[in-house]
Amino acid sequence: MTLLVEALDVRHGQLQAVRDVTFSVAKGETVALVGANGAGKTTLLRAIAGAHPSKGGRVLLDDQDITHVPAHRRVGMGVALVPEGRRLFAQMTVEENLLLGRFAGRAGDWTVERVMAAFPNLEKRLHAKAGTLSGGEQQATAIGRALMSNPDVLLLDEVSLGLSPLVVDRVYASLEGLMEGGTTIVLVEQDLTRAMAVADRVLCMLEGRIVLAGPTSELTRDQVTEAYFGLHRQQGAA
Amino acid sequence: MLNSIIQGILLGGYYALIASGLSFMFSVMRIINLAHGSLAVVAAYALWVLAEKFGIHPFLGLLIVLPAMGLIGWALQRFVLERSIRSGALLPILTTFGLAIVIDNLLFEQFGADTRSLAPYIGSLSYDAFELPGGFYVGQLAVLTFAVAVVMLGGLQAMLSFTPLGRAIRAIAEDPDTAGLVGINASRVNALATGLAMITVGVAGAFLAMRATFDAYAGAPQLLFAFEAAVIGGAGSVWGTLIGGIVLGLAQALGAQIAPQGFLIGGHAVFLAVLFARLFIPGLGFSARVRSLFRRST
Numbered sequence: 001m002t003l004l005v006e007a008l009d010v011r012h013g014q015l016q017a018v019r020d021v022t023f024s025v026a027k028g029e030t031v032a033l034v035g036a037n038g039a040g041k042t043t044l045l046r047a048i049a050g051a052h053p054s055k056g057g058r059v060l061l062d063d064q065d066i067t068h069v070p071a072h073r074r075v076g077m078g079v080a081l082v083p084e085g086r087r088l089f090a091q092m093t094v095e096e097n098l099l100l101g102r103f104a105g106r107a108g109d110w111t112v113e114r115v116m117a118a119f120p121n122l123e124k125r126l127h128a129k130a131g132t133l134s135g136g137e138q139q140a141t142a143i144g145r146a147l148m149s150n151p152d153v154l155l156l157d158e159v160s161l162g163l164s165p166l167v168v169d170r171v172y173a174s175l176e177g178l179m180e181g182g183t184t185i186v187l188v189e190q191d192l193t194r195a196m197a198v199a200d201r202v203l204c205m206l207e208g209r210i211v212l213a214g215p216t217s218e219l220t221r222d223q224v225t226e227a228y229f230g231l232h233r234q235q236g237a238a
Numbered sequence: 239m240l241n242s243i244i245q246g247i248l249l250g251g252y253y254a255l256i257a258s259g260l261s262f263m264f265s266v267m268r269i270i271n272l273a274h275g276s277l278a279v280v281a282a283y284a285l286w287v288l289a290e291k292f293g294i295h296p297f298l299g300l301l302i303v304l305p306a307m308g309l310i311g312w313a314l315q316r317f318v319l320e321r322s323i324r325s326g327a328l329l330p331i332l333t334t335f336g337l338a339i340v341i342d343n344l345l346f347e348q349f350g351a352d353t354r355s356l357a358p359y360i361g362s363l364s365y366d367a368f369e370l371p372g373g374f375y376v377g378q379l380a381v382l383t384f385a386v387a388v389v390m391l392g393g394l395q396a397m398l399s400f401t402p403l404g405r406a407i408r409a410i411a412e413d414p415d416t417a418g419l420v421g422i423n424a425s426r427v428n429a430l431a432t433g434l435a436m437i438t439v440g441v442a443g444a445f446l447a448m449r450a451t452f453d454a455y456a457g458a459p460q461l462l463f464a465f466e467a468a469v470i471g472g473a474g475s476v477w478g479t480l481i482g483g484i485v486l487g488l489a490q491a492l493g494a495q496i497a498p499q500g501f502l503i504g505g506h507a508v509f510l511a512v513l514f515a516r517l518f519i520p521g522l523g524f525s526a527r528v529r530s531l532f533r534r535s536t
């Protein structure tokens with residue numbers, strides 16, 4: 001088991017954003033995290049990446065407890081997050097943003113050249129400031145920056161946010177190579193059709209809990225939609 | 239007149255030297271280190287003790303004092319600044335203000351009220367001059383100071399632009415949270431950056447002590463000059479610091495031409511003019527920076 005999340009509780013002050021979440025991700029697997037806004041998906045990813053402290057439960061990476069390891073050291077252990085909204089260093093060039101990914105000093109075969117091969121649209125923007133890039137180019141740079149740290153587990157938070165459908169297609173086409181190449185991926189995706197198309201498994205979150213989990217092949221779109229809006233619960237109450 | 243301009247530019251080199259550490263720390267960590275001048279005086283006393291008690295030439299003494307200053311910077315960040323900045327932008331200012339008072343009085347207790355200088359230990363360098371065409375004379379020490387300032391600022395700029403440490407420093411300055419997510423240990427990098435800043439302070443302290451006299455309370459005026467040069471140059475830009483130092487030096491040299499008391503008044507007047515222009519004329523870059531400083535505290 002590459003990544004194991006056990007009874008994780010995460011709070012934003014008084015608000016409990018993630019409640020008692022347990023799931024695991026096998027090596028090479030792609031898991032999609034779906035759910036409405038405010039369901040706790042981003043907080044869960046940030047807690048796995050170490051950017052947000054957890055109140056209870058454990059996060060294990062290859063059977064090693066990393067619950068209290070700070071974010072910068074988790075990168076060195078092989079967990080990389082592509083944060084919501086890209087969060088590039090706008091004053092730095094694309095190349096400098098990519099090279100930052102190498103700071104954790106993790107061995108592997110990702111280089112600037114390989115990122116260029118995966119995202120050919122970045123090639124001619126290599127020396128442009130990240131702040132001047134288009135949304136698609138920024139997203140590619142953010143993914144490339146995470147890949148430069150040679151992660152075992154790649155966490156992708158809403159890579160399609162604010163991008164045109166055409167650009168989203170291009171980003172996912174580039175990701176396909178990674179998914180087939182054996183990188184373990186946990187992704188948050190608003191577009192249910194797309195999430196179910198790329199992922200091996202779907203986890204649906206509602207109000208901080210996982211309310212539905214299963215292989216994409218065994219779940220129907222309607223089942224996920226019901227869990228997404230909490231319909232099954234309302235029906236039970238009525 | 240031309241002579242005062244030349245002397246003013248060279249004096250500006252010294253101001254750029256003492257301002258470089260101050261503006262570097264402000265641009266990287268948004269910390270205004272009010273103990274800056276006092277720490278330069280600590281380095282000056284350390285060099286003086288090495289020269290006076292152990293007969294070590296000040297240039298050789300730098301080999302001991304600069305690494306020590308680097309360690310002081312590392313410890314200052316780790317144990318004082320990192321803790322105080324968590325409580326907002328004001329606390330590091332108060333903390334370093336207190337630190338300056340502690341340092342000044344400890345130095346006074348240890349070394350008394352006598353003024354000291356490194357000039358006696360550097361031979362003829364303290365008074366030799368180069369003759370320029372046209373009959374002008376420039377002090378060798380002043381030329382050396384200017385050259386060291388240019389090399390040091392250039393080195394800082396190159397480090398920021400081309401090294402992994404420089405990229406990490408810039409990333410933390412822009413977005414510390416995301417810097418952690420890409421694997422940068424912010425507290426380690428900031429401690430290294432403060433160590434570097436203190437090495438520049440050590441160099442500044444050496445030139446302070448070689449070009450003039452100093453005593454335990456010499457830190458405050460040095461801080462003032464460093465602050466003025468940094469603000470005139472647009473605190474946070476490496477080459478701006480050099481320009482700020484030169485402008486301050488020129489203003490003082492030309493002020494002294496107008497009236498004997500004009501030396502300090504000229505410098506302060508230019509500083510205030512630039513400060514108010516930056517605060518009230520949008521687009522000069524300073525007001526946004528100041529606003530961002532205070533936004534961090536809320």
